[in-house]
Amino acid sequence: MADKHRISFEPVDIDMEVGEDEKILDAAFRQGIHLMHGCREGQCSACKSYVLEGEIQMERYSTFACNDAEVEEGYVLLCRAHAFSDCTIELLNFDEEELLNSAPLQQVRTEVLEIVPHTHDIVGLKLKPVDPAAYEFKPGQYADLTIPGSDEHRSFSMATTPSTPDHIEFVIKKYPGGRFSALLENGIAVGDTIELTGPYGNFTLKSGHALPLVLMAGGAGMAPVLGLLRYLSETEDTRRIRFYYGARTSADLFYLDEIRVLGERLADFEFVVALSESTDGAERLGVHIEPGMVTDVVEAAEPELHRTEVYLCGPPPMVDAALALAARQGVPDDQVFYDKFTTSVTDDQ
Template identity: 50%
Template sequence: MTEKHRVRFEPVGIEVEVDEDQTILRAAAEQGVMLMHGCKEGQCGSCKSFVLDGDDLEHDRYSTFALPDFEAEEGYTLLCRAHPYEDLTIELLNYDEEMIRSGLPIRSATVGVVSNDNVTHDMRRLVVRLIEPEELRFFPGQYVDFAVPGTGETRSFSMANTSTADGTLEFVIKVYPGGLFSEYLDTKVQPGDRLEITGPFGVFTLRDGRDAPLLFVGGGAGMAPILSLLRSMAERGVDRPATFYYGARTERDLCFDDELRELETRLPRFRYVPALSDAADGAWAGATGLITDVVRTSETDLSGVDAYVCGPPPMVEAAVELLPALGVDEKRVFYDKFTTTGDDG
């Protein structure tokens, strides 16, 4: 058995115990401490922090784009890849104290496939039912990891629904050629099959207690967590000005249009703006262009706005750069950016 060590997070004063074979992020999540994170694979830098006290820690493989060598030498770390070998004190650089203390401990669950249907030519709506346990609590906007059968690998997908009150979880998953999970989903998964999941993870959740206008920017399977947030707003009667810009290539890449239009009636101050980057036939009467370009031309002053971004990594990177230039406080830009496998990632 490996040893456990105490890791203290400042400036919030929270401590967790971390086994040497765990990452700090994983141990915190298991104890209900929700630290800022994104990919959990050392790719995005969302969990980057600074080691104040202690230096005996090792990292699993990570991208130097997320943690450049010079930052690592200065004492920065990625919590999703760091293993402690002594007690540590860590300064959180990106955190929401209310969010940290509201975390739900992660759990493993077995689920049965209810349905696996096309919503576009290359995206699936996967619905599963919890078998053991029968309930898995999560906040709208969070995600779980699916174990890819026979590989020892996992892939992360956001829930599109708002709770497991009916025992089910809903996902919107883009199929990539050669994708480790998505190709398996496309060619093999049938109703009745059993899958293993672990979660919840993620901090792409609606910050309550604020009246700030909301801006959602999405593309591809980034539809799932944003749809979860919008559905939650409708269920709870959250009356905040909100706009959802969703980018697709052609009309056949759009999904959930009818529901989003219906949400415009349930949420009086909500507006749905789909945009196509390839509308060459001229039949499309809506917005055209890359979704970030549509946001740039449609919004002149986003001061005081809370922005939520989820979609393909290039879109997320462009939006995260654009939104502060339009007035959004950098600390009020929340995003999920997942890495992909297969030909497209």
């Protein structure tokens, strides 16, 4: 059995135990401590922290997330870090509301209820929790789904809310050569079993907040934003809410009817679609269409962006452009929340 060590987190005054064979972030999840995180693959820097005392070694990671100079100073990525002594770690990013108040990490055996093609490259997957028959999470979070017949997993955001405990819905983009998405075309069928581990992620609505909301998404980034929107509609939120969705053409749009219905239950809601390549055929869809990149559309439509909370989810180029926009508009960091979909590590140690 691997040796165990004590980790003390500052400035939050939280202690926990970690084995040398497990990553610090995983140990935190296991003990109900919800540290800030994103990709969990050493690429996004959301879990970057500073080692005040102790011996830590990291598995391979992207130097874009933590460069060599930072490592020399003592910075680490908790998702890649193993402790080999008792350690004191300073958390650089943390949410006091969620640290000890998030849904616990669960392992759930699920059954495939439905596989629906939304567009040529977006598929909807609906799962039923079987063992246990309940799954606790917050709207906007994601889960790991194990690839059937392997020990590998892929991470996907949930589009549902806890108000539908009989099913969990995912929106999955198909990539050429993608192992999981290929199985959705030929290999996974209704009735099959898929193992789920979750929830993960900090892309959640913050209780007690009153600022207007700007939601931005692209591609399969629709999933967590739709989860937030469903929850906002269920709770009849009275804030100003604007949802901007970026796609290439009208053929890449889906969930339009449901978004319209959800918006009707909200006091001040508008849905705007930005089409970057062509608006042909969009006029018959009955939604507000603007030509161009979604970030350009938001910049033109939201001159008071700094007075809102901004939620972003989608492919890295979209999220990077949206973060740059938020910075230009002076949006405080604690008013920006995002999920950036990542791929495998290409620049690693």
